[in-house]
Amino acid sequence: MTSSTITHSPLLNWLMGYEAQRKRLLKTAPEGALRDFLSVPFPDIHTSIEKVDILSVDFETTGLDAKKDKLLSVGFIPFKRQQMSLSDCYHQIINTQAQLEESNVIIHHITDSQKDRGKALRIVVEALLTALAGKVMLVHFARIEKQFLTQACYELYGMAPVFPMIDTLVLAKRRLDKRDVSYDPSELRLTNLRHKLQLPEHNAHNALNDAIATAELFMAQMSKKNRDGKTTLKDVLL
Amino acid sequence: MDTELSEISTFICSIPPFDSLPKHLLAQLVRELTINYLRKGEQLPPKGMTEARLYILRKGAMSCLSAEGELVSRLGEGDLCDAFYHSNHNNSDEKRLNVHTDEDCLIYSVEASVLQELGERFPSISDYFSQNSAQRLKSKMTKVNEDAILSSTLMNTSVGNFYQSPVASIDVNKTIQQAAMQMNEQGYSCLVVIEQDSPVGIITDKDIRRRCVATGLATSASISNIMTQDMCTIDIKNNAYDALMIMTAKHIHHLPVTKYGNLVGMVTVTDLINNEGHNAINLSSVIHKANSVKELTEISMLLPKLQIRLAKLGSSSDHVGKSISAITMAFTKRLIEMAEFKYGPAPVPYAWLAAGSQARQEQLAHSDQDNALIICDTMKTGDDVWFEKLAHFVCDGLASCGFIYCPGEIMATNVKWRQPQKVWHSYFSKWVDTPSPQALLNSSVFFDLETIYGDVSLLREVKKELLKKTKKSTLFIAHLSKNALGLRPPLGFFRDFVLKQNGKHRATLDLKRNGIAPVVDLARIYALAEGISAVNTIERIQQAAGTPSLTKSSAENLIDAYAFLGILRVEHQAKQLMRGESADNFLSPKEISKLEREHLKDAFKVIKSLQDARQSNY
Numbered sequence: 001m002t003s004s005t006i007t008h009s010p011l012l013n014w015l016m017g018y019e020a021q022r023k024r025l026l027k028t029a030p031e032g033a034l035r036d037f038l039s040v041p042f043p044d045i046h047t048s049i050e051k052v053d054i055l056s057v058d059f060e061t062t063g064l065d066a067k068k069d070k071l072l073s074v075g076f077i078p079f080k081r082q083q084m085s086l087s088d089c090y091h092q093i094i095n096t097q098a099q100l101e102e103s104n105v106i107i108h109h110i111t112d113s114q115k116d117r118g119k120a121l122r123i124v125v126e127a128l129l130t131a132l133a134g135k136v137m138l139v140h141f142a143r144i145e146k147q148f149l150t151q152a153c154y155e156l157y158g159m160a161p162v163f164p165m166i167d168t169l170v171l172a173k174r175r176l177d178k179r180d181v182s183y184d185p186s187e188l189r190l191t192n193l194r195h196k197l198q199l200p201e202h203n204a205h206n207a208l209n210d211a212i213a214t215a216e217l218f219m220a221q222m223s224k225k226n227r228d229g230k231t232t233l234k235d236v237l238l
Numbered sequence: 239m240d241t242e243l244s245e246i247s248t249f250i251c252s253i254p255p256f257d258s259l260p261k262h263l264l265a266q267l268v269r270e271l272t273i274n275y276l277r278k279g280e281q282l283p284p285k286g287m288t289e290a291r292l293y294i295l296r297k298g299a300m301s302c303l304s305a306e307g308e309l310v311s312r313l314g315e316g317d318l319c320d321a322f323y324h325s326n327h328n329n330s331d332e333k334r335l336n337v338h339t340d341e342d343c344l345i346y347s348v349e350a351s352v353l354q355e356l357g358e359r360f361p362s363i364s365d366y367f368s369q370n371s372a373q374r375l376k377s378k379m380t381k382v383n384e385d386a387i388l389s390s391t392l393m394n395t396s397v398g399n400f401y402q403s404p405v406a407s408i409d410v411n412k413t414i415q416q417a418a419m420q421m422n423e424q425g426y427s428c429l430v431v432i433e434q435d436s437p438v439g440i441i442t443d444k445d446i447r448r449r450c451v452a453t454g455l456a457t458s459a460s461i462s463n464i465m466t467q468d469m470c471t472i473d474i475k476n477n478a479y480d481a482l483m484i485m486t487a488k489h490i491h492h493l494p495v496t497k498y499g500n501l502v503g504m505v506t507v508t509d510l511i512n513n514e515g516h517n518a519i520n521l522s523s524v525i526h527k528a529n530s531v532k533e534l535t536e537i538s539m540l541l542p543k544l545q546i547r548l549a550k551l552g553s554s555s556d557h558v559g560k561s562i563s564a565i566t567m568a569f570t571k572r573l574i575e576m577a578e579f580k581y582g583p584a585p586v587p588y589a590w591l592a593a594g595s596q597a598r599q600e601q602l603a604h605s606d607q608d609n610a611l612i613i614c615d616t617m618k619t620g621d622d623v624w625f626e627k628l629a630h631f632v633c634d635g636l637a638s639c640g641f642i643y644c645p646g647e648i649m650a651t652n653v654k655w656r657q658p659q660k661v662w663h664s665y666f667s668k669w670v671d672t673p674s675p676q677a678l679l680n681s682s683v684f685f686d687l688e689t690i691y692g693d694v695s696l697l698r699e700v701k702k703e704l705l706k707k708t709k710k711s712t713l714f715i716a717h718l719s720k721n722a723l724g725l726r727p728p729l730g731f732f733r734d735f736v737l738k739q740n741g742k743h744r745a746t747l748d749l750k751r752n753g754i755a756p757v758v759d760l761a762r763i764y765a766l767a768e769g770i771s772a773v774n775t776i777e778r779i780q781q782a783a784g785t786p787s788l789t790k791s792s793a794e795n796l797i798d799a800y801a802f803l804g805i806l807r808v809e810h811q812a813k814q815l816m817r818g819e820s821a822d823n824f825l826s827p828k829e830i831s832k833l834e835r836e837h838l839k840d841a842f843k844v845i846k847s848l849q850d851a852r853q854s855n856y
Contacts, residue, residue: 081285082274082275082276082277082284083272083273083274083275083284083287084272084273085271085272085273086243086246086268086269086270086271086272086273087269087270089243089269091242197342198297198298198341198342199297199344200245200249200296200297200344201245202245203245206242206244208242208243209242209243209244209245212243212246212273215273216273216275216344219275219344220275220342220344223275223277223342
């Protein structure tokens with residue numbers, strides 16, 4: 001870790017920041033789930049991707065603006081190497097106060113009555129933080145999960161944590177950009193990327209289904225990218 | 239919530255045997271799944287998964303190879319891999335397979351212990367995986383036979399066709415002893431109890447045993463003490479199937495039949511099950527009355543319809559084959575009678591012989607004609623002119639009735655197959671003693687020979703000599719076996735294709751060549767090796783059961799396999815005939831369900847194992 005090539009890498013500086021930020025935040029974090037989360041070190045960035053513990057996460061929300069809109073449901077499933085167990089999966093609807101809009105219900109299929117039977121935001125976020133400790137978060141289109149989780153933590157704890165992420169959309173985009181051929185942005189949708197990699201049809205809009213679908217997509221992407229087995233966490237981190 | 243894991247659930251419940259799982263157990267099973275992504279060329283099980291598991295291929299393709307490197311099966315989407323389901327591979331008959339991926343694969347799996355636990359509440363699941371091919375096929379055929387009984391003509395027949403009338407009845411004031419005496423006298427096990435002309439209950443011999451003798455009730459007590467009061471009845475307008483359903487649901491064997499609310503008769507389970515169609519018999523008698531080839535030709539147009547009808551009634555292919563063969567025989571006989579009338583009586587005794595499928599009574603509508611003539615040795619030069627005329631008349635007649643001329647010229651019109659008894663003796667001797675390829679080809683047709691018309695002793699004597707010879711001639715049997723074993727059933731299916739032994743794919747399965755014919759050949763070998771004179775395949779197998787050639791359980795398995803192939807063939811042909819197409823034996827995997835494909839694979843396995851056993855015999 002003392003080699004000069006490493007210190008010259010801007011990506012690495014940024015990533016070193018992750019661990020540094022974690023340690024810094026740990027000092028001020030309130031007692032509880034957030035503190036517990038921050039007390040577990042993140043995986044070393046030079047770890048082979050096959051050995052990294054990953055948590056595939058998906059949120060359903062009332063909209064795209066984390067300040068205005070609300071988190072509706074959270075789904076996640078942990079996995080490692082090319083394997084995951086459905087017995088480890090989690091899905092929970094949140095009993096947010098917001099009134100659901102019809103146009104939105106069509107997408108996520110969560111109705112007001114289901115929502116009212118949901119659990120409190122604190123309980124769900126704490127379940128997520130507990131599962132995420134020591135793992136890397138995997139999402140498709142990171143902005144939503146990143147902003148909504150940050151916002152939720154501000155509301156609950158008055159501060160936001162750092163969390164390393166992998167984004168399957170970004171991985172696919174990097175690949176397409178390298179080809180230097182124009183492409184339709186819709187090609188980057190979860191459904192379309194899965195189709196291209198011969199994964200089964202995926203249509204559901206449910207946080208858990210999407211989390212599983214994203215994990216499968218990542219496995220397929222790694223099957224192509226990591227043929228030589230040399231891919232490390234650094235190569236795929238956001 | 240409903241949509242949680244919905245896609246995975248939908249996929250799992252499309253695969254037998256999980257398609258029969260109740261919803262809550264399915265949800266539980268899905269929660270226990272593990273998902274793996276394997277790259278092309280990786281081995282199953284994935285690293286670190288040492289416990290016994292069932293693998294379900296979600297996407298991709300895999301090959302299963304035997305320890306010797308021979309392709310055993312290829313798996314596609316939705317196929318199950320149970321090669322690692324049993325933790326200890328001590329089962330001598332199931333050697334461990336090598337499974338590798340041919341493409342990148344998304345694979346679901348579940349621990350065997352989870353399925354076994356599930357099986358405690360839903361036994362058909364664990365049975366499915368603990369049974370071997372033969373056992374699975376047996377359960378399937380048992381169910382098919384049960385269904386055939388239920389769904390046959392009963393649906394289309396009124397209960398009025400079955401009931402017995404008048405009903406044995408007894409006055410409500412009579413004693414239990416009097417009821418028992420009346421049952422004895424009239425030979426009934428069930429009486430309807432009457433009070434002022436209207437039925438008020440029913441009493442069976444079982445009631446006497448259970449409610450009187452067993453409880454110590456005096457036999458002098460009134461029958462009203464032990465009768466069943468709220469008895470079920472069925473209106474005469476209902477069909478027989480409904481009657482059977484009521485009896486099955488209520489576990490009763492007798493059901494009073496009413497008309498406008500009045501008791502008119504009684505129907506029993508036995509009455510319903512003994513019912514059989516008599517279509518073939520009706521048609522035979524019409525054929526017998528026909529006076530010209532033209533009339534016969536018109537009647538023959540009904541044959542495909544008969545085959546459709548038999549298939550619709552859920553008849554087994556054995557039943558269909560026997561019915562159609564009986565009708566072909568009726569046509570042949572009537573044509574011979576017409577020829578004898580036209581050309582005068584035969585100069586010497588003779589017999590008209592059917593060969594191949596007709597002799598085995600396994601013919602389906604409008605197959606080829608295979609026939610021959612055996613003539614008494616007293617025939618003189620010049621007599622053949624009459625037999626030649628007979629042969630042409632009958633063969634032409636059969637052809638105009640839709641039985642096409644045999645492409646191999648195995649017909650009585652061919653002088654080679656129109657010979658006196660002594661020549662037939664010499665033919666068979668030569669075929670058995672010096673088995674050339676052509677001789678073996680001939681023997682597969684001529685060892686299935688039956689007299690259709692004429693002097694039965696002519697063929698009987700030839701056959702007797704022949705069987706004496708074949709029983710002793712291991713060389714001949716060995717050659718015949720080698721020849722017959724050339725036809726191998728395919729391995730199974732891969733996606734919507736038939737997978738052959740060499741790993742190549744075919745769009746359709748030739749049911750006859752790759753399934754039915756190999757069984758027919760095996761049965762013939764057993765018969766010739768054991769000196770069995772029967773020609774029908776099932777009869778041959780039944781008679782060979784328990785001989786050195788074939789164990790009893792293998793015989794049962796082979797009959798199950800043969801019967802299942804027969805059902806598919808009959809259903810396939812019925813569909814074609816209904817569409818007005820000509821019937822063939824080429825089944826597309828798309829035509830059949832996933833479960834039927836599994837059963838077919840099981841049938842192939844049974845056939846293959848008996849072929850292998852035969853092969854190692856020599």
